[in-house]
Amino acid sequence: MTSGRPEDRDRRITSHLLADLSEEARAIWESTAPPDPSRRRRSLHDTVHARLSGVNRSLRTTKGGLPVHAGACLLPGGPGFLVAGRTGSGKSSLSALLATVWGATLVSDDTVWLGAAGAAGIGAPLALRPGSPLWERARALWHADDSARLLARTVDLEAPPVALAARVDRLLFPTYQPGTAQLACLPAAEAFGRLAGSVLRRCGERDMMDLAEVVGRCPAAAIAYPDAEASLRLISEWLEATPAAVPVEVQHLDTSMLRAAGLGLEVRGVRFDDDVVLWRPQLGRMLHLRGWLGGSLCHTPAWEELAASGFVGQQEERSDA
The missing domain is CATH 3.40.50 (Rossmann fold)
Structure with missing residues (x-):
């Protein structure tokens, strides 16, 4: 597979490597222009990998x-x-x-x-x-x-x-x-x-x-x-x-519960048994609270971290001050 002219060899190798591509991925691959061989500085494998990365990005x-x-x-x-x-x-x-x-x-x-x-x-x-x-x-x-x-x-x-x-x-x-x-x-x-x-x-x-x-x-x-x-x-x-999975109870936290806790309007949360994960999409950050079952978080050990991270609602932050 590596004999013959370099161009023919590269085509054969590339065709072989892409033999399993799905139809949607192959369509994107074929719609993108291949690199100019005379300007290629990377090896064939690096070039194919970079082009496949572009296919992945398009499909996201x-x-x-x-x-x-x-x-x-x-x-x-x-x-x-x-x-x-x-x-x-x-x-x-x-x-x-x-x-x-x-x-x-x-x-x-x-x-x-x-x-x-x-x-x-x-x-x-x-x-x-x-x-x-x-x-x-x-x-x-x-x-x-x-x-x-x-x-x-x-x-x-x-x-x-x-x-x-x-x-x-x-x-x-x-x-x-x-x-x-x-x-x-x-x-x-x-x-x-x-x-x-x-x-x-x-x-x-x-x-x-x-x-x-x-x-x-x-x-x-x-x-x-x-x-x-x-x-x-x-x-x-x-x-x-652990031969068998033991499902964990998953609960979406509704907005009324999060507001009652003193959290900001954009905060979302999910509970896994007794553990809660909070996130705020604009911040791109998560916080993990252990053992919180509901109620206000004001004056709890987690409050300072919540406030510093932007998870606390403005009204609650003013009242706490």
Whole structure:
């Protein structure tokens, strides 16, 4: 696949890498002008990845579901994982490991659209960085030593073909780092904050409640892992320790309750059992209140933080002064 003229080789590689693209993604890809080969300074893989990123950005406002910076995959017989995190957190490597070692069907390693039925993708290839446990295997396929990222289809890495959608049963928030491997189960309120922070567009109130429903039914964990073996061992232990999900009660806090607490007009909130998460869309910030069951928050330990963060209504702030 790497023989012949460079232009022909690049076309063959690109065609192969894009073989799984969904129709909507392919239409956007074909409508964008390819870079001028004479001016290309990046490797083929970096160029294709950058162009696919543009496809993802275009679909954020048109594709159904909430775009989330996450990977998603489904183990044979379940469960389905949503692997969310910042760039460089290790979500691509972890998603790829679940596919290549455990035979999970991959939906995406970078962007998914989250909806009631689960997570949807666009059929894009894996994008691996140097240091990934699968980097050398991917590089051997393409001989692309000058890439900042290497792209590979899952079938090339001896994993099941990419799927365009899968259900979500578990939430994982990875950190790829040297040191001791650790996995910590997350309370629903913390998982909600992390997942909301991974959404790739501004969320409306309905979007936030949809996220809350996902969090309420899915066990969540944060995993810090230094290598492939440690990550899979921790996930296996987690699955054995929590074989069945225990749904968390999710309650949307109505405006009358929030006003009675002394909160500002733009504040919204959701309760997970006894934990409450508040947010104000204009601020783009969340606050977590533990054990608040209702009533005024004035003179509580949380009041000063609420006031400093702009969550307190003007009238209540004046009366408190």
